[in-house]
Amino acid sequence: MMETNANIHVLADETLGGIKREYVEVDRKAEVGEKIVIVEKSGCGEGYEIGAIFMVDREYRPKDGDVECDVASSDSNPEGLFYREEYHVLEPTDIVHIDGERYKLTDRKAEVGEKVIHVYKGESNGIVQIVRKAVDDGVEVDTYEDEGELYSGFYHGYYYVLVPLDKEKTFVNKHSVYKEVKNYIHNELGISRQDVQEMISIAVSNEVQKMSESGKLDRIAGEKIASLIEEGFENGGQLLHGFKERVPQTVSNEAGKRIANVLNIHVELKEEGN
Structure with a gap:
């Protein structure tokens, strides 16, 4: 079983147009294209520090979990090699940061008034819009430009609903307090x-x-x-x-x-x- 620790990193996610996303550290072998964070150094002469973050370009010894990152190359480590014990993998969570607020990416059909983020290839990937109208094959939003063309909608399956976490937390707290008071009135007071x-x-x-x-x-x-x-x-x-x-x-x-x-x-x- 892979071990996950509580360290959270907020990094730009290129798959969401550079929007900030929360990543969690996982102690496992990395794959090409994944982000890793350095948790231990194999030698004092390397050109990187603990806590540095890199993208995996190649597997050096797949069986052992050793990987290589070009940007980590130095005179003493020309291939940018990292041994398995030196890193943790950074796995993306479903939590993003937009305009100082935290949202949960939710895969469902959006309703009018909800905020959504487009996930599709092109310039519009990562664009955030408010749903103006819900139709059979998607949602209508304010007009936006993508590769010189104007569009006014997202198809279902190509967006996530952005659920505000603070609102969700407030709702849970209010619901919990309501239940406590209700139980006290009914059970303790017999009303x-x-x-x-x-x-x-x-x-x-x-x-x-x-x-x-x-x-x-x-x-x-x-x-x-x-x-x-x-x-x-x-x-x-x-x-x-x-x-x-x-x-x-x-x-x-x-x-x-x-x-x-x-x-x-x-x-x-x-x-x-x-």
Whole structure:
């Protein structure tokens, strides 16, 4: 079994148009075209240091894992030879860095509004765009140029969806906290969902009664209706279409806001998947 350590390197990935990508060190034999990092030196006279990164050009002794890198050549090592024990292989992960943010490369069909990266031969390889429209054979994006031609889409299978890792982490944390609170309410306090709904209903009813008895509800309704009437007659002295329907809804919304402020009730839509 190959050993992987925790050392992460952020390097430009030519297959993604030079976009920065995270690589992880793996203790195994390297193959031609792979990146390696020097972890040990065989001699003091070599022209490289521990931590230096090279691209493998040739295998010297494939069975032993010895490789050669032209840019590492020197007077004492003209072929740029590295013995197996001198290096670790740098394997690319699915995490990239774009504009200071970390994203996970996700191989699936993109949705409108998502950010995608093009992976295809040509100048557009590595271009990042936002999906404007999803169609059967691909996605439509803002117009871009590739080898003198203008294009406005990526075919499915030739892009990755860029999923923000910070957003993913926040979602996981919020979901975890939600589950902890939910379990505490149900298991420790013995309060069911129906109990919570009844408590909220009672609290709202009590607050509405207080507002009604104090005259606040009448004032809220009067203020909002007066404002709607003034707004409605701005169109040539005729009430705007839908005025009748807007009155009760607007007053209801305003009263609801004030009740929520008094009770300090904050309702958030549960995120998809919760």
